[in-house]
Amino acid sequence: MEFPQPVTAKWIAELIEADIIGDSAREATGINELHKVKSGDIVFVDHPKYYDNCLKSAATFVIINDNTVTKPEDKVLLYCDKPFDAYLKIVQHFRPFTAASSMIDPSAVIGKDTIISPGVFIGKDVVIGEGCIIYPNTTISDYTRIGNHVIIQSGTVIGSDAFYYNTRKTEPVWYRKMQSCGAVIIEDYVEIGANCTIDRGVTDATRIGQGTKMDNLVHVGHDTEIGKNCLFAAQVGIAGATKIEDGVTLWGQVGVSKTLTIGENATVLAQSGVPSSLKGGKTYFGYPAEEAGYKRRELVWVKRIPELWKKVFQED
Amino acid sequence: MEFPQPVTAKWIAELIEADIIGDSAREATGINELHKVKSGDIVFVDHPKYYDNCLKSAATFVIINDNTVTKPEDKVLLYCDKPFDAYLKIVQHFRPFTAASSMIDPSAVIGKDTIISPGVFIGKDVVIGEGCIIYPNTTISDYTRIGNHVIIQSGTVIGSDAFYYNTRKTEPVWYRKMQSCGAVIIEDYVEIGANCTIDRGVTDATRIGQGTKMDNLVHVGHDTEIGKNCLFAAQVGIAGATKIEDGVTLWGQVGVSKTLTIGENATVLAQSGVPSSLKGGKTYFGYPAEEAGYKRRELVWVKRIPELWKKVFQED
Amino acid sequence: MEFPQPVTAKWIAELIEADIIGDSAREATGINELHKVKSGDIVFVDHPKYYDNCLKSAATFVIINDNTVTKPEDKVLLYCDKPFDAYLKIVQHFRPFTAASSMIDPSAVIGKDTIISPGVFIGKDVVIGEGCIIYPNTTISDYTRIGNHVIIQSGTVIGSDAFYYNTRKTEPVWYRKMQSCGAVIIEDYVEIGANCTIDRGVTDATRIGQGTKMDNLVHVGHDTEIGKNCLFAAQVGIAGATKIEDGVTLWGQVGVSKTLTIGENATVLAQSGVPSSLKGGKTYFGYPAEEAGYKRRELVWVKRIPELWKKVFQED
Numbered sequence: 030m031e032f033p034q035p036v037t038a039k040w041i042a043e044l045i046e047a048d049i050i051g052d053s054a055r056e057a058t059g060i061n062e063l064h065k066v067k068s069g070d071i072v073f074v075d076h077p078k079y080y081d082n083c084l085k086s087a088a089t090f091v092i093i094n095d096n097t098v099t100k101p102e103d104k105v106l107l108y109c110d111k112p113f114d115a116y117l118k119i120v121q122h123f124r125p126f127t128a129a130s131s132m133i134d135p136s137a138v139i140g141k142d143t144i145i146s147p148g149v150f151i152g153k154d155v156v157i158g159e160g161c162i163i164y165p166n167t168t169i170s171d172y173t174r175i176g177n178h179v180i181i182q183s184g185t186v187i188g189s190d191a192f193y194y195n196t197r198k199t200e201p202v203w204y205r206k207m208q209s210c211g212a213v214i215i216e217d218y219v220e221i222g223a224n225c226t227i228d229r230g231v232t233d234a235t236r237i238g239q240g241t242k243m244d245n246l247v248h249v250g251h252d253t254e255i256g257k258n259c260l261f262a263a264q265v266g267i268a269g270a271t272k273i274e275d276g277v278t279l280w281g282q283v284g285v286s287k288t289l290t291i292g293e294n295a296t297v298l299a300q301s302g303v304p305s306s307l308k309g310g311k312t313y314f315g316y317p318a319e320e321a322g323y324k325r326r327e328l329v330w331v332k333r334i335p336e337l338w339k340k341v342f343q344e345d
Numbered sequence: 346m347e348f349p350q351p352v353t354a355k356w357i358a359e360l361i362e363a364d365i366i367g368d369s370a371r372e373a374t375g376i377n378e379l380h381k382v383k384s385g386d387i388v389f390v391d392h393p394k395y396y397d398n399c400l401k402s403a404a405t406f407v408i409i410n411d412n413t414v415t416k417p418e419d420k421v422l423l424y425c426d427k428p429f430d431a432y433l434k435i436v437q438h439f440r441p442f443t444a445a446s447s448m449i450d451p452s453a454v455i456g457k458d459t460i461i462s463p464g465v466f467i468g469k470d471v472v473i474g475e476g477c478i479i480y481p482n483t484t485i486s487d488y489t490r491i492g493n494h495v496i497i498q499s500g501t502v503i504g505s506d507a508f509y510y511n512t513r514k515t516e517p518v519w520y521r522k523m524q525s526c527g528a529v530i531i532e533d534y535v536e537i538g539a540n541c542t543i544d545r546g547v548t549d550a551t552r553i554g555q556g557t558k559m560d561n562l563v564h565v566g567h568d569t570e571i572g573k574n575c576l577f578a579a580q581v582g583i584a585g586a587t588k589i590e591d592g593v594t595l596w597g598q599v600g601v602s603k604t605l606t607i608g609e610n611a612t613v614l615a616q617s618g619v620p621s622s623l624k625g626g627k628t629y630f631g632y633p634a635e636e637a638g639y640k641r642r643e644l645v646w647v648k649r650i651p652e653l654w655k656k657v658f659q660e661d
Numbered sequence: 662m663e664f665p666q667p668v669t670a671k672w673i674a675e676l677i678e679a680d681i682i683g684d685s686a687r688e689a690t691g692i693n694e695l696h697k698v699k700s701g702d703i704v705f706v707d708h709p710k711y712y713d714n715c716l717k718s719a720a721t722f723v724i725i726n727d728n729t730v731t732k733p734e735d736k737v738l739l740y741c742d743k744p745f746d747a748y749l750k751i752v753q754h755f756r757p758f759t760a761a762s763s764m765i766d767p768s769a770v771i772g773k774d775t776i777i778s779p780g781v782f783i784g785k786d787v788v789i790g791e792g793c794i795i796y797p798n799t800t801i802s803d804y805t806r807i808g809n810h811v812i813i814q815s816g817t818v819i820g821s822d823a824f825y826y827n828t829r830k831t832e833p834v835w836y837r838k839m840q841s842c843g844a845v846i847i848e849d850y851v852e853i854g855a856n857c858t859i860d861r862g863v864t865d866a867t868r869i870g871q872g873t874k875m876d877n878l879v880h881v882g883h884d885t886e887i888g889k890n891c892l893f894a895a896q897v898g899i900a901g902a903t904k905i906e907d908g909v910t911l912w913g914q915v916g917v918s919k920t921l922t923i924g925e926n927a928t929v930l931a932q933s934g935v936p937s938s939l940k941g942g943k944t945y946f947g948y949p950a951e952e953a954g955y956k957r958r959e960l961v962w963v964k965r966i967p968e969l970w971k972k973v974f975q976e977d
Contacts, residue, residue: 128776129797144444148466148484150780150797150815164505165445165466165484168780168797168815168855180522183466183484183502184540186815189796189855192876192894202850202872203890203908206812218518223484223505223542224562224816226855226877226895240518244508245542245564246582246856248877248895258519262508263542263564264582264600266878266896266913276519281582282600282618284896284914284932300600300618300632302914302932316932317960328633330966334646334653337966340973341656460760464782464800480821481761481782481800496838499782499800499818500856534834539800539821539858540878556834560824561858561880562898574835578824579858579880580898580916592835597898598916598934616916616934616948644949650962650969657972 030210030232031059032123038090038105041071044122045115047092051105057090060119062193062207064252064270064288065233071119073112075195092116113195117208120232124172124210129153140177152188158217170229172212179215182223182245188213191231191251191269207231211252216240222247222263231269238275250287262299274309346526346548347375348439354406354421357387360438361431363408367421373406376435378509378523380568380586380604381549387435389428391511408432429511433524436548440488440526445469456493468504474533486545488528495531498539498561504529507547507567507585523547527568532556538563538579547585554591566603578615590625662842662864663691664755670722670737673703676754677747679724683737689722692751694825694839696884696902696920697865703751705744707827724748745827749840752864756804756842761785772809784820790849802861804844811847814855814877820845823863823883823901839863843884848872854879854895863901870907882919894931906941 035056042049058069063082066072072088074080083091084101092115096108109115133151140159145151148166155169158177163169167181170188181187191211194204211230215237221227222245229235230252237249238257247261250269260278267273268287277291280299285291292309302316314321351372358365374385379398382388388404390396399407400417408431412424425431449467456475461467464482471485474493479485483497486504497503507527510520527546531553537543538561545551546568553565554573563577566585576594583589584603593607596615601607608625618632630637667688674681690701695711695718698704704720706712715723716733724747728740741747765783772791777783781795784803793811795801801813802820813819823843826836843862847869853859854877861867862884869881870889879893882901892910899905900919909923912931917923924941934948946953 126794129778132779132797146445146466147448148464148482148780148798150778162442164486165448166464166482166500166502166780166798166816170796170815180506182505182542183486184482184500184542184798184816184856186798186855186877189814189877190812192854192874194874194892198890204872204874204892206852206874220522222508223502223544224500224540224856224878226814226816228855228877240520242508242510242520242522245502245505245544246540246562246878250876250895258514260510260520262584263566264580264896268894268913281584281602282598282914286913286931299602299620304931327963327966330970331643331647331963333970334643334650334966337653337969337973338646338649341653462761462782463764464780464798478758480802481764482780482798482816482818496822498821498858499802500798500816500858536838538824539818539860540816540856556836558824558826558836558838560882561818561821561860562856562878574830576826576836578900579882580896597900597918598914615918615936647959647963650959650966653969654962654965657969 030061030120030124032057035069038107041090041119042107045092045107045109045118047107047109047115048096049105050096050100050108053105055089055105059232060116060123060210061088061232065230071107073116075112113205113207120208120210126208127153146183164223170213172229173215174212175215176217176219176239178218180220182221182225184224185221186226187215187221188229189226191228193231193251193269209251211235213237216257225249228253228269244281256293277309346377346436346439348373351385354423357406357435358423361408361423361425361434363423363425363431364412365421366412366416366424369421371405371421375548376432376439376526377404377548381546387423389432391428429521429523436524436526442524443469462499480539486529488545490528490530492531492533492535492555494534496536498537498541500540501537502542503531503537504545505542507544509547509567509585525567527551529553532573541565544569544585560597572609593625662693662752662755664689667701670739673722673751674739677724677739677741677750679739679741679747680728681737682728682732682740685737687721687737691864692748692755692842693720693864697862703739705748707744745837745839752840752842758840759785778815796855802845804861806844806846808847808849808851808871810850812852814853814857816856817853818858819847819853820861821858823860825863825883825901841883843867845869848889857881860885860901876913888925909941 039053060071066088070088071090073092074083092107092112134153137151138156143161146165150168152171157175161179164183168186190209193207216239218240220242225247227249228251236254241259243261244263246264248266252270255273256275262281264282267285270288272290274293276294278296282300285303289306296312298314301318312321315324355369376387382404386404387406389408390399408423408428450469453467454472459477462481466484468487473491477495480499484502506525509523532555534556536558541563543565544567552570557575559577560579564582568586571589572591578597580598583601586604588606590609592610594612598616601619605622612628614630617634619634628637631640671685692703698720702720703722705724706715724739724744766785769783770788775793778797780798782800789807790809796815800818822841825839848871850872852874857879859881860883868886873891875893876895880898884902887905888907894913896914899917902920904922906925908926910928914932917935921938928944930946933950935950944953947956
């Protein structure tokens with residue numbers, strides 16, 4: 030998330046009651062989680078396991094619960110007891126959750142020749158382009174950006190919260206919600222089927238590239254980036270922070286794990302599971318998804334086990 | 346789709362700016378895509394790969410972008426540069442998309458003792474029989490026909506558009522939507538769970554036979570025909586133009602591919618995948634789904650590989 | 662379901678036109694199906710296959726279509742021709758289905774600082790605690806109980822009917838709906854994603870324990886009990902009357918069958934299928950789900966079949 034205008038380390042430190050280690054006049058331009066962080070950003074870390082990743086990240090400001098770590102030269106540290114609460118406080122300040130009071134927020138910008146059907150909810154700070162059709166009973170959450178000639182079928186939810194939690198198994202409630210402050214960006218000529226769910230980014234954006242088409246009941250996780258001209262059949266599920274490059278086809282009920290990449294023009298056959306990155310231009314199948322020709326031969330090999338058995342044990 | 350009244354080849358040719366090869370006075374009664382075409386129908390074809398199928402189909406009229414093909418004796422050809430655009434023009438003429446202005450279109454015909462809950466959207470030209478319960482926040486799209494004593498749980502979408510595209514990978518946007526003008530027909534005593542999606546036919550109808558029951562989050566593709574007394578557990582997905590005969594049971598998360606047939610009284614066990622037709626009266630399992638007894642033995646054979654290995658390589 | 666006040670066997674017998682075998686003054690406190698039945702309850706049975714289970718169950722009253730069975734000493738039998746219809750009559754009496762006339766029933770009790778977004782449907786006799794957020798276009802059905810600090814994302818349906826039918830294949834309509842009269846109980850700090858479906862209990866309750874978090878498009882069947890601090894990723898499906906103990910993690914697209922138990926702190930990896938109970942504290946994978954380490958080795962063994970084949974058949 031970008032701040033509407035830069036704020037100083039001093040201002041942030043006062044908001045979250047932190048000690049500044051470094052230049053208190055330095056200006057922060059936004060806040061992001063580790064996967065999406067860039068120069069000017071604030072990032073937070075509350076577990077020694079991740080200290081190193083955060084201190085070496087592109088972030089300029091690190092909210093941290095250890096004031097003995099060595100400050101990298103080009104960074105500002107913000108020391109406090111509970112970095113996760115500090116994160117929530119900053120998000121709450123810049124993107125406070127407010128109750129919607131109408132089905133279509135008055136702030137919505139809706140382009141020419143776009144049809145918003147009955148029963149559609151549109152949150153605050155939403156922009157929808159021209160020539161779109163938003164079918165009945167869909168939900169378009171806060172901060173969503175939709176291009177031109179986009180079609181969204183009924184019952185679909187754009188911008189549900191990221192499934193992203195801070196885990197503390199010593200507490201009675203193990204999982205604390207990492208408040209989502211990101212958005213969903215949908216480019217021109219995208220079509221999304223009925224009863225799909227597209228999660229917003231935790232701090233950045235979930236993106237769907239131009240001309241991509243999705244069938245019904247498809248799930249897209251937070252911060253996932255989907256290229257142009259992809260085709261996802263019904264009930265496909267894609268976890269968070271994954272990258273699907275241009276022209277990828279996923280057939281029905283395919284599952285794709287988080288933080289991986291599927292290369293350009295790859296095809297994944299129905300019901301396959303993708304636990305790690307796949308190179309582009311090929312067809313994959315099975316769990317874990319492997320090249321389809323190889324996997325099909327494997328199915329044939331399995332059918333030959335009885336023959337092997339007979340040969341081996343008859344020779345006794 | 347049937348036209349409200351027959352139209353001459355001449356009338357159609359003027360609408361789509363085509364040349365007529367054949368009898369210009371001949372009357373067309375409807376338009377359908379290749380899977381559903383019948384005598385009196387118009388069909389379109391824009392790729393040489395499918396010319397033959399269309400010219401040999403039951404259609405009386407073929408919109409085609411090649412005026413050198415040999416006209417079958419009993420047919421009328423409508424020659425134009427862009428048959429796909431011609432198709433869209435005809436559909437747009439007879440079933441124009443119009444924005445809904447209310448949650449329940451005034452054209453809806455709703456039977457005695459039928460309950461339409463709050464938050465339900467009903468499009469135009471919808472007929473719902475007697476003694477039905479339509480639960481809150483469901484969407485019933487244009488042209489849907491629902492019989493008597495049908496129950497539809499909350500959040501379900503009846504009549505979302507077919508996931509059916511015209512592909513041109515040379516264009517910046519590869520997939521162009523094949524405008525759906527078909528319907529969904531639901532017979533008596535059908536029950537559909539919550540947050541399901543039933544796509545309308547592209548040009549004909551998706552049908553759900555009497556007494557069939559579906560659990561939640563089930564997807565049924567366009568033009569699929571489902572028999573009587575079928576039972577589909579949660580998260581089943583069925584692709585387009587498939588035929589499920591009477592009395593078929595599909596357990597949870599089963600996936601069924603397109604344009605195939607599952608025979609009467611077949612049972613497919615949970616999470617199985619069905620890539621090709623299955624005979625009736627048997628129980629299937631796995632991917633690709635095979636007879637359950639055979640498949641279970643296969644799982645046992647796989648567990649015997651280590652023993653085989655030991656035997657074979659110890660003998661060295 | 663508990664009755665609002667106890668009723669005598671005589672009163673019930675008159676309602677359902679049954680003969681009483683036993684003490685007609687004995688008081689019934691509720692009605693439940695076999696899985697959930699307890700002392701004071703009525704249960705019904707209409708098939709000899711289940712007579713024994715019902716007669717030996719904890720129920721005090723058994724509605725049965727055979728007056729020749731031996732009455733257990735501590736029970737009252739209610740003899741009638743059609744026990745299933747008798748069940749429906751009792752449920753219909755105590756929990757009649759009535760059409761909702763507004764999006765939020767006036768009987769709803771909604772706690773302090775709870776946000777009910779636009780487009781939310783709330784049925785009758787619903788209680789929602791404090792500090793909850795119910796996102797747009799969700800459906801909260803009759804009798805639901807929601808604790809404090811619960812978040813429900815858009816489009817989710819709480820309390821859809823159980824997928825539970827009385828089967829008679831000799832009738833034209835094979836499956837008759839077992840009318841649901843149960844509820845959904847959601848404890849504090851639970852979060853449920855977008856477009857999920859949580860079925861109500863048939864006669865008792867579906868329960869989701871404190872601090873459990875679910876991603877989008879998750880299905881939970883009727884009467885299922887989910888413990889505290891569970892984590893379910895997107896598109897998980899859990900059938901009816903199953904028990905998921907505390908701290909269980911189910912990754913994306915996992916399917917869990919009915920009436921089984923997954924033990925405390927078990928983890929089931931993505932796309933796995935669980936057909937029978939799993940012990941706690943371990944990680945499982947595949948279909949049928951087995952210990953992940955074992956299953957991973959099995960995948961490796963399959964890849965060695967060609968080598969085995971070569972060795973065995975080259976030796977000929």
